[in-house]
Amino acid sequence: MFTPYSLPDAFDPAECDRIIALASAAPLDDAGLVRNTSDHNIRRADLAWLDEREGAEWVMDRIIQLVARANREAFDFALTEFAESAQVARYGAEREGHFDWHSDIGMGAAAARRKLTMVVQLSESDAYSGGVLELMPDANIHAAETGRGTATVFPSFVLHRVTPVTAGERWSLTIWSHGPAFR
Ligand SMILES: O=C(O)CCC(=O)C(=O)O
Numbered sequence: 520m521f522t523p524y525s526l527p528d529a530f531d532p533a534e535c536d537r538i539i540a541l542a543s544a545a546p547l548d549d550a551g552l553v554r555n556t557s558d559h560n561i562r563r564a565d566l567a568w569l570d571e572r573e574g575a576e577w578v579m580d581r582i583i584q585l586v587a588r589a590n591r592e593a594f595d596f597a598l599t600e601f602a603e604s605a606q607v608a609r610y611g612a613e614r615e616g617h618f619d620w621h622s623d624i625g626m627g628a629a630a631a632r633r634k635l636t637m638v639v640q641l642s643e644s645d646a647y648s649g650g651v652l653e654l655m656p657d658a659n660i661h662a663a664e665t666g667r668g669t670a671t672v673f674p675s676f677v678l679h680r681v682t683p684v685t686a687g688e689r690w691s692l693t694i695w696s697h698g699p700a701f702r
């Protein structure tokens with residue numbers, strides 16, 4: 520039940536390009552400084568929030584379908600909303616972009632209600648080295664599928680990380696779905 524669930528071809532290559540272009544339409548924020556309390560040792564990435572970009576509504580429409588499908592097929596959690604914007608992240612080799620082990624359930628009002636996380640691989644896997652999304656749903660580490668456009672869905676409490684990017688750049692899309700407390 521808590522095994523990460525993979526949805527290949529959640530977005531096609533042209534759609535991945537469009538999402539990266541939307542995120543790049545304005546300067547990206549530093550993950551260490553904005554809407555995020557982590558410091559650079561924990562996370563080094565550049566971020567865009569899709570609710571701040573014009574023309575990203577179709578991305579959210581697709582996300583709703585994908586998360587609903589994953590939840591139906593694999594989790595059956597009580598989900599009520601998407602209380603936070605989707606986030607596009609760029610992890611670049613120029614500063615070994617990474618995100619250390621963490622759970623997505625946080626202290627903020629919305630972050631405390633996160634239940635499912637979905638991460639989409641927006642880059643071609645040979646566009647970068649490192650940058651592996653690893654999950655620890657049990658005593659073993661599971662590497663997420665790296666195919667471009669593949670979505671990985673997992674309970675937001677599952678520990679996960681992105682290993683340092685050592686060459687090239689990796690782009691990802693992350694969204695959280697929210698609901699009442701687990702019981
Ligand atoms: O970029 C990724 O693959 C993961 C992002 C992530 O874990 C997060 O934003 O909480």
Ligand SMILES: [Fe+2]
Pocket residue numbers: 621622623636679
């Ligand atoms: Fe995360």
